[in-house]
Amino acid sequence: MHKLNFLLSILFFVPLLGFAQNAEDDFEGNSTITSWYGDDCGMDNAYGNPFQEGINTSATVLQYQDNGGQYANIRFEIDETFALSQNAAFALKIYVTSSSITGGQPNQVSLKLQDGDLPEPWSTQTEIIKPIVLDQWQEVTFDFANDPYQNLNEGSPNPVTRTDFNRVVLQVNGENNNDLVTAYIDDFVYGVDNGEGSIYNQLVWADEFDGNGPIDPTKWHHQTQLPNGGSWFNNELQHYTNRVENSYVEDGFLHIVAKKENFTDQGYTKSYTSARLNSKFAFTYGRVEARAKLPFGLGTWPAIWMLGKNITEAGGYWANTYGTTGWPACGEIDIMEHWGYNQNYVQSALHTPSSFGATENHGGTLASDVSNTFHIYALEWTPEEMRFSIDGSVYYTYAPNNQNPATWPFDADQYLLLNVAIQGEVAGNFTQSPMVLDYIRVYQEGTNTTADTEELQQIQVFPNPVEGPLNITVPATLAGAQVKVYSAAGQVLVQEFTQDSTSLTLDWSGYPAGAYVLVFESGGERVSYKVVKI
Template sequence: MLGFLFLSINIFSQQNIQDDFEGNGTITTWSGDDCDINTNYSNPFKTGINTSDKVLQYDDIGGSYANIRFDTSSNLDLSVKNTFSIKIYVSSSDVTGSQENKVSLKLQNNKIAEPWTTQTEIIKPIVLNSWQTIEFDFKNDGYINLNATSGAPVSRVDFNRVLIQINGENNKDLVTAYIDDIAYYESTYVNQDPVFDQLVWSDEFDGQSEVSVDLDNTKWFKQTYPILGGQSWANGEVQHYTDRIDNSYISNGTLKIVAKKETYTNSNNVTKNYTSARLNSKYAFTYGKVEIKAKMPFGVGTFPALWMLGQNITETGGYWAATHGTTAWPDCGEVDIIEHWGDNQDFVQSALHNRSSFGGTVNKGGQKITNASTEFHIYTLEWSEDKMIFSVDGNVHYTYNPSIKNIENWPYSAPQYLLFNVAILPNITAGFIESAMEVDYVRVYQESTASVSKNDNLLEVTLFPNPVNNELNIQFSSDLNAIKGTIYTITGQKIQEFYQKSKSKKIDVSNLTKGIYFLRLASEKGTSLHKIIKN
């Protein structure tokens, strides 16, 4: 989890950099490269969190390196103030091409001949057709140094130019954006790992009969279509995956995924000598704890896996591809909760595949356990905004936590779904007949409101209006340094977070549908729970 980001603006400390484009700004050096800029433009989208009259219009008319920028009166000291924020609106009708919708804030040194050569940059995704506040925290966010030998931004004092760029550079695509309420301030980062205490999805495979019964088809999809041109699977696998009960079923309280040696011809008229099953969960989620109690199959050449893929993967034949497929592997992100190879009996491994490392990935770790194929073990992933922790029976063997997170190494802020399968590799022994991976249960936990304990230190919080339409005002007592707010549905699903260090703040809730929600407020002194009603 990225932790709690508490914000404050103190106009009397260090540099005061702000602009609301209503005549109250301190920025006097606005200019544009390869674009048109208007700092006195009538706000065309007075809605949601921004109903001000004037905004900055940024019009990229096809320049390869279009950006807007301003210079500061003195060099920035990021050890004192480290965060910039902007409000931004981009309409879907004002974008061409296929660039990823994103905004970049870059810091440069205008005193050198080529200011960009030592720049640092933070890139954030944006949502079209809505005002949103984007924060760029050069202390805690993942940043990109153009020069790899440059130090961390907070250790440098050579920055005196700020650039904002929409949808990347080195392209001729058009985009018009509206920007407002630029601010520069200190952020305080408090690390607090989440508590995943609410069971949100599970399958206990409770069928007790010795007779094989099929899986719950409201929870599972049996994927059978090969991913490589309709002919084969990855990794040189030699099996067909089928949707037959012969290869995946429930009996005696466990799921069996059975790899078999048999001649089988699929619907593409391709014949192979082995069959197995590959299951997709019909449930996808972002962040939580996955707990799987399982027993691995036997045999050199068997390759079982309990893993996840981004719900947005464009993999033909997968359950989610038709409805959510937008992104190819590995950019969708893959999380291998556990893998086991029959030719390395009792060694289990976890791995991450993404654009920064795929195929022969370096993002991996494992451990030797006893009796992986004769006893059940509990394989666990704890996935937060900040990191992933992998363990077996409570013993951690790998933590994935890139110090600098970006779209290449951290596509893990979007929903993933579960996959269970047993593959057969080309080195399968001639004497192999069949073997099964057994799963006793799979459980997914997330943070809940149930763990909130009321604390009198937070009773002096004022929420208004309530019921609320688009903006919820929050004010809290002066003896509290900061709070984190989390909004949940009445079923306990986390849907929105915010961070507050100022004594009052307006929270955009225009994205919420009508209904009742719970707001949990947490501070260094305790937590409290509040009901809010959305009109």
Template structure:
């Protein structure tokens, strides 16, 4: 952790003199921590050294009932959002430290700390929290939904008066107790390097009842040599509709207790293991699923290298099997064990660490088997980011990326299955993983190279369903042509415009939901482009 921040500091010096970070281990740049109606200890031994945060020291946040409890810090010069726009922190909220019925959330508020009533300048982003797990939370003041206390204020990304950061757990104007632990506070730039995965390139919505789509999925049923699946699993995978079927818009992968003989082996449990007939490199995967129950069940949503040498796998049958596991790479988007009912995990398997890998993280999902949740992987050339319902619980970003740590610059394919462990509950009969959809997004051609978004032109509120305000701060041109482009680069709207002062108002209600680009072509031949989302 310290090496990461040292590298960040050295890079930041050449870009921007303002470095704002604290890992609470002595190398932070924040020296003005203060607690308002809140106990605070920024040299507290990490009581939950696990998952994504194994550091030694954290900040203890101790609200013992203060009506407006929070912790805060000031910076020496005002924040410059033209260079940076995002704050992040890690937080652990133990259920044992809470009273009352407040929403479990964390707020990050920006204020002008130099005036007598700094809260009057406040802009705030609120994010939900899970209990009893470390999670990483980001606050992007360029893209996230925000609340300005003064509704006439400009969007936070356009303001230059912020110099105070306030962090508040579980809201204000109450007298409930909250204990929380905070670590790795960081202010950084996000928009220039991360690709935008907004183009849906492959999906299955499971909207046809009966057997699964043969054009999308392959049943992997061939037993490995020796007659048993890996990890001591005791099931047969079958290609029967009994174990994988679509009904009412949902895929059901059903694990069952039944005697079944195949390939010369008799087993007492059956299930299904599906391979996608689509493989890709880089993108975002979203799977909305409800998980099975039962000690000994092991459902997974995961990926393997298309080049894996695995007899019976779809891509091996197609002639791509050249590489053994784990050199092919494995990405576990979601794993769940019935013996740990409310916990889901993501993990990476590579030649540098496989099997009982050290590269993993997870979070508690109290309704994993009773409600649907969206399990997401964002895979870029630099990192893997795993989340549930938008809450990040693990990021894999090795400092050195080679064949040992990063066999992830080639195609991978998706797998969906439920395995049965020898520890299966003897009373288990059957349980299903129910999947609403599987979607894969990648960069559109336009988002890669077709358009240059100008950061000096601001659009707000963004997203919007009605009026979009375009703030133009650096041009004397007042008239021109307005063009609306969709993500494929197609021109969908075109009209003349005239700027009123420095602001242009455009109503987007006639557009369908999605991502768009507005290009303003001024009469002198110059142009400016802004990205926006229609809700």
């Protein structure tokens, strides 16, 4: 008997494999949460989204209004209890308007877990507090296995070992105050995809920075040549050098060190030195991950970024062979930028012919202690969009409605750059500070290499775009093939069932509009189909 295994979903938010409990609400009518309650605040969980932009263009959200209540919060309970584990977390999207805020409270959102069966549920609660950025949608995750948490009762055990939590409490800008704040919350979900959902899951290039000494010359090129005019762009103050003082590997970590020192090169003396590395690897579409700590100090400007391989920039690794196009027509992808004058804020940006320099295509987020703590900065680059995240939380998506060379010069190879620049006012006591990388990795979609390739290419998915029924047919030889559906955010959508027939019709009328990816797997091979729901 032939069986065809499909992993599909009926809703946009569904419980991920491995979780016995689930709690999700997209505030569009798809919810496993029975009721939301507001304590000492106003709440409307069917409020028209006033900011349909960025990573959240859905029509309906939850409005949270702290009108001065000392302990304002919203909450819900589940029938069972949450079993926290290394693979389970909570996530939500949030937008807080700066114009609604009074007082001097820190801009933050906290998630508290409580035992709602106790007379005083807060007495044994645990809590994670995350900083937020005002006036933009951002996704925030709360992972009790890995994030710093606070137990109200110091005698309470580690939350991941507990089985008494059945209540979730959300609070914006803290308690014990009478200040005002308005927030909008969307797409609450318990159970966060751990990255399996990305179609880019085959490692194709990496530097783990093992060992000690100079950087690996087979992977990196030192770009040191000054542009015309004797200064780097943006009025930067440093020379980039190929010295080990400015870039080296030690104990398994890359150090790119900005230093205060007089240094003469190419006929110019400058007061600072640093390093700028070009990767000798370029690619189109994929996922980039870099685990890094950032430098301290007013004036420092570290970046993990990309440029089109076709750029005509002087001294670049690719320019002599492939340089045909100037900036910004080559396209620039800033995966992570940080400025020393805004210590815990990181930003991502796109520079294109339609918007460059002080580009409007950017988004940022606050992170915790970026210079003492490693964070994972990532880019997911597909033919349709760019998604930027920190520690798995997406905070900015670039997806122009009209893709053309002016808005989307991102359909050709780009290469990686790592550097620390010095710009603007510099701290008077600055001597040196490094950006430290544990690794940088590039993943792409696996390629088909065996005899099943031909059968995989015979799969039919129609109509596409789809409004209602979606039909799938496969060759009889593909018994046992596996299919996964990924949302545009990279989540695995997961209802598992078997189908004896080689054809299947699914009703997609309840799916949100957008792009989905169906990935078929057989014999270790994979083929992908993009499906657009209208």
